[in-house]
Amino acid sequence: MRRILLLFPVVVVAAAALQWFAVSVDAHHSEAPFYDGEKTVSIRGVVKSWVFRNPHPFLYVEVADDKGVKNDWVLEFVGPVRLIKQGWSAKTFTPGEIVSATGHPSRAAGTFGLSPLSVSRADGSVIPGSGRSGGLTPENSGGPGPGGIN
Amino acid sequence: MGLLRPTFAAAAVATAILMAPGHVSPLQAQAAPNLSGIWQRTRSVTPESDQLPLNVRGVALREAIDESLAPMYDCVPATIPHILGDPYNFSIEQQRDRVIFRFEKDGVTRTAWVGGRAATPSDYALHGYSVGKYEGSTLIVDTRFYTFDPGGLEDKPPMTPSSTQKRTIERYTRTGDTLTVDVEMTDPLILKAPVKFQFQFRPTKDALVEWPECDPEQSRAPLNYMPVSSLKYGIR
Numbered sequence: 154m155r156r157i158l159l160l161f162p163v164v165v166v167a168a169a170a171l172q173w174f175a176v177s178v179d180a181h182h183s184e185a186p187f188y189d190g191e192k193t194v195s196i197r198g199v200v201k202s203w204v205f206r207n208p209h210p211f212l213y214v215e216v217a218d219d220k221g222v223k224n225d226w227v228l229e230f231v232g233p234v235r236l237i238k239q240g241w242s243a244k245t246f247t248p249g250e251i252v253s254a255t256g257h258p259s260r261a262a263g264t265f266g267l268s269p270l271s272v273s274r275a276d277g278s279v280i281p282g283s284g285r286s287g288g289l290t291p292e293n294s295g296g297p298g299p300g301g302i303n
Numbered sequence: 304m305g306l307l308r309p310t311f312a313a314a315a316v317a318t319a320i321l322m323a324p325g326h327v328s329p330l331q332a333q334a335a336p337n338l339s340g341i342w343q344r345t346r347s348v349t350p351e352s353d354q355l356p357l358n359v360r361g362v363a364l365r366e367a368i369d370e371s372l373a374p375m376y377d378c379v380p381a382t383i384p385h386i387l388g389d390p391y392n393f394s395i396e397q398q399r400d401r402v403i404f405r406f407e408k409d410g411v412t413r414t415a416w417v418g419g420r421a422a423t424p425s426d427y428a429l430h431g432y433s434v435g436k437y438e439g440s441t442l443i444v445d446t447r448f449y450t451f452d453p454g455g456l457e458d459k460p461p462m463t464p465s466s467t468q469k470r471t472i473e474r475y476t477r478t479g480d481t482l483t484v485d486v487e488m489t490d491p492l493i494l495k496a497p498v499k500f501q502f503q504f505r506p507t508k509d510a511l512v513e514w515p516e517c518d519p520e521q522s523r524a525p526l527n528y529m530p531v532s533s534l535k536y537g538i539r
């Protein structure tokens with residue numbers, strides 16, 4: 154218990170640092186008007202389509218809620234050039250595969266957009282570059298800028 | 304006389320080579336700094352929104368513009384200086400009469416004409432018309448005749464436009480492996496004083512990544528995630 158308490162400040166600082174970086178990369182458009190950074194949701198569903206185009210690739214995922222009602226969620230990623238540098242392509246996702254994602258939900262009522270913090274395969278492996286930084290590190294981002302989606 | 308013919312022929316060939324488009328003579332190569340290559344951004348300094356020296360019209364225009372008017376949502380490329388500010392690489396190719404800039408961002412190619420004609424109003428374009436010159440170790444690119452751009456001065460919220468009077472002067476200076484680009488923007492219809500930006504880059508061996516096609520429908524889709532009530536005029 155004592156060890157957990159000692160680790161707590163470290164975890165808090167690390168989480169704060171990650172959060173800062175997650176919203177500080179320069180942007181094609183800013184995230185805040187569209188996605189609620191105060192909320193985090195997790196989804197799991199079946200890939201319907203993967204559109205790997207500019208300015209932002211979209212992953213369409215059919216998700217059933219706890220009542221069995223199916224909704225089509227749309228995951229918006231950072232710019233494809235950044236993802237290409239992470240090894241992504243038009244074949245990164247295949248229709249029919251199961252994915253899980255955690256992220257910030259869209260603000261408008263009745264919409265099912267998601268700005269992902271991470272996306273995982275069916276086996277639980279997290280896909281590198283699937284978060285808000287799109288694989289950017291403080292070292293290669295050229296410093297902080299306005300939060301958003303490049 | 305017989306000796307003159309081959310000499311003349313050689314001179315003609317040499318002249319043709321020197322006059323060929325794209326050829327950089329040894330003299331020019333000495334005079335111009337070597338900026339050619341692919342560059343990766345390392346630093347970006349842009350003015351804070353509340354520090355912009357807007358005139359009353361600039362303030363009013365900023366109030367009038369909201370997110371849904373941003374040209375980026377219709378796949379319109381970013382312009383100088385913002386195209387330098389996102390974390391994408393770009394290349395510089397120096398030729399005798401021009402400098403060609405190729406950006407990963409938005410797949411843009413710009414040309415600055417060195418020693419060419421001056422800009423005229425017939426040159427109005429999204430990226431304007433650029434004239435380049437070398438001064439010491441610095442390449443100076445003077446661009447005028449930009450079209451009106453809702454995000455031309457500030458391309459992120461709250462967003463501030465630039466008018467057809469927008470003018471940018473870019474200064475490219477290389478010190479070792481650091482390329483510094485200082486940009487000064489003037490726009491008497493919007494600004495009371497010039498605004499300065501600075502970007503720094505380092506060489507990279509990575510090839511430029513081709514910019515995939517932009518989908519206008521997908522580009523505009525995120526606007527649907529904004530509550531209409533959060534838009535100034537309730538219109539997406």
